[in-house]
Amino acid sequence: xxxxxSYGGYIPRxxxxxxxxxxxxAWYLPVIMAVAQGEKSVxxxxxxxxxxxxxxxxxxxxxxxxxxxxxxxxASTTLPYADRQNASILATALNAPExxxxxxxxxGSIKAGTTAAIAAMEAIESGKKNNxxxxxxxxxxxxxxxxxxxxxxxxxxxLLFGKDDVIAECKGYYSHSCDFVDxxxxxGKEFDYTWxxxxxxxxxYGKIIPEAITAFLDKAGMQIGDFDKVIYPCYxxxxxxxxxxxxxxxxxxxxxxxxxxxxxxxxxxxxxMFVAALEEAxxxxxxxxxxxxxxxxxxxxxxTDKIKxxxxxxxxxxxxxxxxxxxxxxxxxxxxxLIVADxxxxxxxxxxxxxxxxxxxxxxxxxxxxxxxxxxxxxxxxPSQVCVNPDCGAVEEMDEYEFAEKTGKILMYTGDMxxxxxxxxxxxxxxxxxxxxxxxxxFTDCKLDQIKVGMEVKLSFRRKYKDEMRxxxxxxxKAIPQVEE
Amino acid sequence: MATGIRDKVAIIGMGCxxxxxxxxxxxxxxxxxxxxxxxxxxxxxxxxxxxxxxGTCFDEVNVGKSALPASMTLRLPNISVTRVENFCASGTExxxxxxxxxxxxxxxxxxxxxxxxxxDIGYGGLPEFSSAMGTLNGLWFPNVTAPGCFAMxxxxxxxxxxxxMQELKRAMAHVSAKSHANGALNPKAHLRKAVxxxxxxxxxxxxxxLGLFDCCGVSDGSACAIVTTPEIAKSLGKKDFVxxxxxxxxxxxxxxxxxxxxxxxxxxxxxxxxxxxxEAGIKNPREExxxxxxxxxxxxxxxxxxxxxxxxxRGKAPKDIMDGFYDLDGKLPCQxxxxxxxFGHPIGASGLRMLYEIYxxxxxxxxxxxxxxxxxxLTHNLGGFPMMNVCSVAIIGKYxx
Numbered sequence: 001x002x003x004x005x006s007y008g009g010y011i012p013r014x015x016x017x018x019x020x021x022x023x024x025x026a027w028y029l030p031v032i033m034a035v036a037q038g039e040k041s042v043x044x045x046x047x048x049x050x051x052x053x054x055x056x057x058x059x060x061x062x063x064x065x066x067x068x069x070x071x072x073x074x075a076s077t078t079l080p081y082a083d084r085q086n087a088s089i090l091a092t093a094l095n096a097p098e099x100x101x102x103x104x105x106x107x108g109s110i111k112a113g114t115t116a117a118i119a120a121m122e123a124i125e126s127g128k129k130n131n132x133x134x135x136x137x138x139x140x141x142x143x144x145x146x147x148x149x150x151x152x153x154x155x156x157x158x159l160l161f162g163k164d165d166v167i168a169e170c171k172g173y174y175s176h177s178c179d180f181v182d183x184x185x186x187x188g189k190e191f192d193y194t195w196x197x198x199x200x201x202x203x204x205y206g207k208i209i210p211e212a213i214t215a216f217l218d219k220a221g222m223q224i225g226d227f228d229k230v231i232y233p234c235y236x237x238x239x240x241x242x243x244x245x246x247x248x249x250x251x252x253x254x255x256x257x258x259x260x261x262x263x264x265x266x267x268x269x270x271x272x273m274f275v276a277a278l279e280e281a282x283x284x285x286x287x288x289x290x291x292x293x294x295x296x297x298x299x300x301x302x303x304t305d306k307i308k309x310x311x312x313x314x315x316x317x318x319x320x321x322x323x324x325x326x327x328x329x330x331x332x333x334x335x336x337x338l339i340v341a342d343x344x345x346x347x348x349x350x351x352x353x354x355x356x357x358x359x360x361x362x363x364x365x366x367x368x369x370x371x372x373x374x375x376x377x378x379x380x381x382x383p384s385q386v387c388v389n390p391d392c393g394a395v396e397e398m399d400e401y402e403f404a405e406k407t408g409k410i411l412m413y414t415g416d417m418x419x420x421x422x423x424x425x426x427x428x429x430x431x432x433x434x435x436x437x438x439x440x441x442x443f444t445d446c447k448l449d450q451i452k453v454g455m456e457v458k459l460s461f462r463r464k465y466k467d468e469m470r471x472x473x474x475x476x477x478k479a480i481p482q483v484e485e
Numbered sequence: 486m487a488t489g490i491r492d493k494v495a496i497i498g499m500g501c502x503x504x505x506x507x508x509x510x511x512x513x514x515x516x517x518x519x520x521x522x523x524x525x526x527x528x529x530x531x532x533x534x535x536x537x538x539x540g541t542c543f544d545e546v547n548v549g550k551s552a553l554p555a556s557m558t559l560r561l562p563n564i565s566v567t568r569v570e571n572f573c574a575s576g577t578e579x580x581x582x583x584x585x586x587x588x589x590x591x592x593x594x595x596x597x598x599x600x601x602x603x604x605d606i607g608y609g610g611l612p613e614f615s616s617a618m619g620t621l622n623g624l625w626f627p628n629v630t631a632p633g634c635f636a637m638x639x640x641x642x643x644x645x646x647x648x649x650m651q652e653l654k655r656a657m658a659h660v661s662a663k664s665h666a667n668g669a670l671n672p673k674a675h676l677r678k679a680v681x682x683x684x685x686x687x688x689x690x691x692x693x694x695l696g697l698f699d700c701c702g703v704s705d706g707s708a709c710a711i712v713t714t715p716e717i718a719k720s721l722g723k724k725d726f727v728x729x730x731x732x733x734x735x736x737x738x739x740x741x742x743x744x745x746x747x748x749x750x751x752x753x754x755x756x757x758x759x760x761x762x763x764e765a766g767i768k769n770p771r772e773e774x775x776x777x778x779x780x781x782x783x784x785x786x787x788x789x790x791x792x793x794x795x796x797x798x799r800g801k802a803p804k805d806i807m808d809g810f811y812d813l814d815g816k817l818p819c820q821x822x823x824x825x826x827x828f829g830h831p832i833g834a835s836g837l838r839m840l841y842e843i844y845x846x847x848x849x850x851x852x853x854x855x856x857x858x859x860x861x862x863l864t865h866n867l868g869g870f871p872m873m874n875v876c877s878v879a880i881i882g883k884y885x886x
Contacts, residue, residue, distance in 0.1 A: 345608040354620035365624050380743055382625070388744040412641035412748040416633030416692040418610050425693065428627035429637055430748060430872060438743055440872060442627040448693055453644035453748075464624070476625045 002124045003166030003301065005131070008060025008158040009275045009316035010052050011262050013445050014326040015039040018150055024329040025145035032150050035237075038260025041153040042326055043139050045335040045422045046444055046462040049076040050086055051475065052156035053137035054093045054461040056268075058404065059313040060133065060158035061094065069096045070129035072103045073120055075112040075136040076267050077185070079105060080463075080473045089475065090135060093461050095367035095402055110138070110267045111293035113157075117271075118173050118297060120161040131162045138266030141336050143191050151235040153263025157271035157316065167310050168278065168287065168301040174216035177295035180204055197236075205234040205292055210246045212296035213288065220300065224249055224288075227300075229281070231255040231273045232290040235264040261320055267293075276316045283307055324445075334422065347420030353472050363400070368459065368477045370437060371398035379403070379437035406433045408457045408479060415448035431457055431479050441479045450483040457481050489764040492884065493588040494729045495718035497711055498527025501841040504706035504828045505675040512541070512548040512602040513558040515707035519834075520559050520598060523709040528721065531559070534711065535592040537566045540579030540599035541833035542868075543612045544570070547602045555598055572868025573780060574734065575599060576708065576836030577877040581732050583712050593717055599838075600707035601831030610703060611830075632700050634870035635783040636692035641748025641871075642789060646800040650694055656803035657784035658685040661698045661826055663812050664781060668823025670853040675704040676827040699784040704829025708837035710844075715884060727847050730765035730861065731880040733757040737873040746872070753876035754793035754867060761878040762795070767861070771796050774817055774880075775859030776846060778839035780867040781824040790865060791819070794878075813854070821846065821854050832868075836877060839864035843881055860886040 018036040026033055043052060053074055072094070074087035081089075087103035106116040113136030120132035137156030142149040182200040183192040194200070209232050217224060224230070224247050234240040234257055244254045255277050257264070265272050270291040277287055285303040290296055314322075326332055333339045363369040363383075370381035376392035379401050387394040413429030420426075427443040429451075443451070444462055457479035464476040500522025502515050510518075524531060539555040541548055548554040552566035569578040576599030583595035606612050611631055615623050643653050662682045668674040680698055688696035718726045735757035746752065758770070767773050779794070781787035791802040796817060797810075805811065811819035820826065822842035825835060843862030845851045861882035868875040 345606070346610070346613045349613040349615045351616045351623055353624065357620040358624065361621060361624070378744065382743075384739075384743070388739050390740060390744075412637040412644075414633045414636035414640065414692045414695075415690075416628075416630055416636070417689075418630040418632055418691055419628045420613075421628060425690075426628045426633065428629060428633065429640075430742075440627055440629075440742065453640055474624060 001166055001169050002121050002161065002163060003169035004159050005162040005166055006060050006064050006160040007275045007278050007315065008056045008058070008062070008313050009272060009319055010055035010059060010156045011041045011316060011319040012043040012047055012052065012154050013322055013324050014042040014044060015323050016042045016326045016332050020327065020329050021150060028145040032145065032147065035147065035150045040263035041155055042332055042335065043154040044445055046478070047139065048080055048463050048473070049078040049137040049139045049156070050080050050089060051462050052139065052154065053090050053135040056137065056156035056158040057090060057094055057133060057135045059315065060160050062313045063311055064160055066094050066096050068131050069101065069133055071101055071120070071123065071132045072096055073106055073116040073132060073134045075106040075116040075134065076138050077107055077110055077112065078138050078140055079107055089366060092362050092366040093475070095363060095369055109293035110269070111291035111295065111297055112136070113267045113271045114289065114291040114297035114299060117159060117161070117299065118175065121170050121173070124161055124163055131160065134159050134161060136268040136271045138268050140266050141191060144333065144338055147197065148192065148194060151259070151264050153265050155262055155265035155272050156268050157275045159271060165306055166304060167307040168303045171300045171302050172216070172220050173297065173299040174212065174219060175295065175297045176208065176212040176215065178208070179294060180208060201236050201239045205236065205239050206242055208296050209234070209243050209290050209292055212298050213247060213290055216298040216300070226286055227253065227288045228285040229253055229255055229277045230288045231270065231277050233257060233264060233269040233273060233292055235259060272316055279312060279315050279317050281307060343420050350467060350469060352470055353467065353474055365476060368402065368404040370401045370403055372401035373397055374399055377436070379433065379435065381437050381439040403433060403437065404459055404477065406435060406459065408433045410451065410453055410455045410457060410481065411438065412453060413443065413451055427451070429479070441477065444478040444480055446481045446483060451481050455481050490584060490588055490732050491730050491765055492715065492728045494584045494712050495715045495723070495884065496727045496729070496844060496881065497713055497718050497721065497723055498523045498529070499708070499710050499841045499844045500526060501673060501708040501838050502706050503673045504704040504831065504838070506604050507705040508604065510705070512554065512600045512707070515602065515705060516555060516558050516598055516600050519600070519707035519709040523711050527711040529594065529711070532562045533594050534561065534564065534596045535594055536564055536583070536586050537561060537596040537598065538579035538582035539566060539568045540570070540575035540597065540836070541568065541601055542570050542572060542575045543601065543603070543832065545617065546606050546612050548600065572875045573782070573830070573832055574836060574866040574868045574875045574877040575833045576838070577864065577866050577879055579833070580710055580837060580840065580879065581734070583710065584729050584732060587712050587714055594711065594713045596709065596711050597837060598707065598709040599833035599836060601833045602705045603703050603831055604705050629870070630692065632692040632695050632783060635786050636695045638748065638789060638871040639694050639785040642785065645747050645749035648803065653803060654686060654694055655682070656806045657699055657788055658682040659806050660781065660784040660787050661685050664820040664824040664826035667813055667821055667854060668827025671823050671827065674823040674827040675702050675829045676823070695783055695785065701782050701825035702827065702829030704831055706828065706831040706834045706838065708834045708841050710837055710840060725848070726884055727844055727881050728884045729879070730882050731761035731878065733761040733764065733878045735876045737869070739873065742872045750789055751793045751867060751871060751874065751876060753874055754790055754865065754878070755795070757876045757878040758794045758865070761880050765861070765880045767880070770794065771817065774861050774863050776821050776843065776856055777817065777819045777863045777865070778822065778824065778842050779819060779865040781820055781826050782830060782867070786867060787819070790867070794863070794865065818856060821851070821856065836864060836866045840879060840881060847881070847883055
């Protein structure tokens with residue numbers, strides 16, 4: 001039985017009410033008003049598709065053994081690296097095994113998430129792998145005052161595929177591939193190039209998804225009415241409804257396209273919507289998932305009894321609930337690097353990244369792996385050879401120790417207006433980890449006036465710096481103060 | 486059995502430039518200015534100096550590496566010159582090198598010179614540190630600045646002692662106002678205006694809770710000391726000369742940063758000052774010290790340091806400060822020359838600049854700031870951050886004190 005063992009989701013904390021975009025940009029393109037319902041999710045300035053993918057992956061793996069992974073597949077059209085396996089950065093952030101594991105990036109189309117899911121299930125069906133984590137994420141920069149800016153949101157989702165104890169069994173899948181170019185992004189280009197909306201709606205989403213689903217049903221000998229939920233992306237609300245009408249789906253059985261709550265999250269979106277559906281599913285439910293992008297993948301899952309015992313992670317529902325309104329369109333534009341603000345000469349310092357150092361310290365830097373003294377039990381971050389406990393001082397007596405899922409408490413903090421920052425003040429402080437160990441970290445996803453000494457923090461994998469000159473993106477972990485929303 | 490440095494080395498000459506935004510000069514000119522004053526004060530010939538130490542920190546944007554800039558600029562007679570760098574203790578480290586060299590008997594006369602040209606970087610504050618922290622630290626260390634790191638200490642201190650931040654800020658404002666008042670009396674200080682506590686409290690925020698006036702200035706400057714043995718000092722005809730009573734250094738070992746610490750004091754300063762009092766034979770520093778020049782890079786640093794130097798009791802520094810205990814007319818005046826607050830902090834020079842003020846006071850040469858009959862003075866430097874730092878403490882006094 002091949003299927004899903006666990007799911008996870010991540011929608012970034014900040015939401016931009018579409019009316020804020022309208023208020024700022026309708027003078028330029030009045031038609032954006034037509035789709036200004038609800039809000040879109042906006043990744044913080046220090047997030048990207050990889051960091052959101054790590055968040056979804058940790059969410060998905062919160063009850064599972066990361067050491068048992070045979071492969072990590074990462075799907076995105078906004079990968080930070082063109083040549084450096086992004087999935088391996090993600091796997092290192094998870095402190096997943098390296099030996100015997102093959103990580104892979106899936107990209108080139110916003111249906112790459114379901115393509116990766118099918119590849120994962122084929123690997124498991126063939127008996128060559130047991131546990132494959134599939135993560136899909138996208139953070140698509142859009143030009144100001146475009147329909148795309150209105151439609152798109154940021155987010156990620158993750159599915160753990162395996163053989164045993166699945167919460168949803170895969171009963172079949174079908175793929176249709178064709179070179180339908182509703183949008184594309186050429187090499188070296190900053191933004192997508194999009195074709196006329198009417199054509200994308202009518203000849204793209206409106207035909208390709210129904211035709212693929214119909215072909216799957218014919219092949220499987222099933223009716224659309226057999227399904228309890230049909231899940232497919234389409235950011236045009238009318239077309240989303242139109243597809244259901246065309247296929248004869250009861251409107252109550254169509255999964256919402258999430259336009260009002262986060263917008264279309266690109267490669268992640270079929271999985272984001274699917275996780276949202278799983279969060280509401282009962283044993284025996286039949287779910288039909290379709291994606292879109294140079295064709296369409298169709299996947300059929302049947303929810304098992306195991307879902308009753310499944311301890312749901314934060315997921316999509318949880319991260320949607322954890323929201324803060326971003327009330328400034330200028331801030332949104334700055335976070336997405338659409339406008340230029342002076343970082344000052346202090347911000348010019350730009351040492352390169354020693355790849356040798358990064359390799360030696362990859363577990364520490366990407367996985368937040370420290371050490372714990374075998375003699376006295378003291379946890380250390382950064383990992384240390386000599387125990388810091390003055391009453392111990394043991395040398396070379398350390399085990400690996402993971403901090404990523406620990407909570408912590410703030411010992412001291414500041415909000416620094418002098419530090420060069422995209423979003424001043426730069427907030428940072430010292431953290432005492434639950435279970436021992438302390439270190440100093442940047443804080444993120446918070447406001448200075450919400451923070452107090454003693455407040456709990458959780459940890460988040462974030463982009464630490466972007467070396468524009470050399471095209472290098474550095475990642476590390478930050479602390480998120482757990483303020484009341 | 487080590488006997489310490491007490492009275493083994495005499496200071497026979499000192500010099501100090503005017504500190505400030507010295508747009509017209511570089512590190513070289515500053516060194517000449519400080520050196521000329523020191524050598525004239527000592528009354529010796531340059532060729533009598535047998536070894537020298539140069540303290541400077543941000544060499545990349547300043548004099549460059551090695552001790553050659555000092556040797557070549559001052560045309561020293563091909564003697565040994567060593568560059569030392571230990572964050573904000575760099576100036577005191579240069580002094581320590583020269584003092585130990587004489588105390589060891591290796592040399593008769595040695596010199597320490599510290600210099601920093603900070604105002605060639607094009608922006609406010611200290612030079613950006615991210616290019617100077619090694620290949621690993623930059624990959625994970627937070628995006629910190631000096632005010633940010635010391636600002637954290639205020640949050641830790643307020644939390645530990647349950648003090649309202651506004652109340653703590655009031656004591657911090659008094660720290661700065663007192664130093665500004667002193668600096669106004671000092672022609673060599675960079676900032677020479679008295680500032681009211683109200684103005685300090687209402688200043689723009691630099692790093693919460695530190696406002697503009699909670700931060701010391703950023704200046705160019707140099708200071709110099711010439712040292713020898715008491716015997717040679719006497720043979721040179723020096724009377725009532727000043728000797729070194731204690732020189733201590735303490736460095737963090739990572740305990741504060743990674744294990745245990747209250748976030749409200751300096752582990753190193755508490756240790757270095759205890760050792761220094763022992764070395765100098767001081768039993769009760771609150772009573773015995775005549776004045777102090779401490780590392781007031783930020784008002785909160787000075788406030789907390791009053792406790793680590795064992796002058797104010799734990800949690801009681803704000804009270805002593807508000808009582809005027811550390812004011813110019815207080816029981817134990819602190820930052821009599823105006824401190825880093827008014828001199829700014831040309832890193833390599835600061836430790837020697839502090840010693841210069843004590844030296845002037847002990848010789849009765851401090852003009853409008855002159856204290857009545859001072860005998861012992863303490864200097865203190867704190868380099869790095871509250872959670873990992875280098876701390877130096879020096880005590881100098883009259884030879885017979």
